[in-house]
Amino acid sequence: MKNTKKKILKSKGYTIGSAEDFLGLSKEESEYIELKLALSGVLAEQRKRKNLTQSQLAKLLKSSQSRVAKMESGDPTVSLDLLIKSLFAIGATKKSIAKAFH
């Protein structure tokens, strides 16, 4: 199975290898999940570009390492609000965030 697909299923709470598939996801759901994963990716990128560990970023965000990890993996308990606020906080430009939509 493709890696992106695995991530998407995981982020919906599905277990990889289960019988569940995209069939159960509406277009809106897929779009929403894809968006979250795209933003996750941007966050991880920006963090690494700045040579920060998850712990360092967590401190910057007044959050915790574990939550940063969840943010970067598209965990279902992470909201768009948290992702986007974090991106703004790390200094991502609106432009770079907007790209996640394309």
Next chain:
Amino acid sequence: MKNTKKKILKSKGYTIGSAEDFLGLSKEESEYIELKLALSGVLAEQRKRKNLTQSQLAKLLKSSQSRVAKMESGDPTVSLDLLIKSLFAIGATKKSIAKAFH
């Protein structure tokens, strides 16, 4: 006071006319609020373009008229998740959503 500014202050829970001002808002906070207001606007636009009432849209979203009103006014109790999910549900393109960032 400019209308946009009024909306922003309101969305932070400030009362219009109070002594509070932008001075208390960090760049990230402003960016986040501006984004929410931009998305609010797109949602209201799209709804009107489709000649839907808030109640009709609410039914479509399996939500309530009052929440749609709050979505469209940038109410602080409305998340980016709800806004963006709603935009996807109403059929807004990623492109049109991305524009809210620019």
Next chain:
DNA sequence: TGACAATATATCATATCTGACATAATATCT
């Protein structure tokens, strides 16, 4: 003007998200 439709605001119980913590799993060294 009054009647009706549409939108806005307030409140609340339930649902969901959040930071924190513990601990497990990986990576990166010597």
Next chain:
DNA sequence: AGATATTATGTCAGATATGATATATTGTCA
């Protein structure tokens, strides 16, 4: 290999968002 740094996963109490309901306000007709 072991030691250490980094990242991932599980859990939970407190915080925040949600849909629903009631009601107020505003708009739009005749």
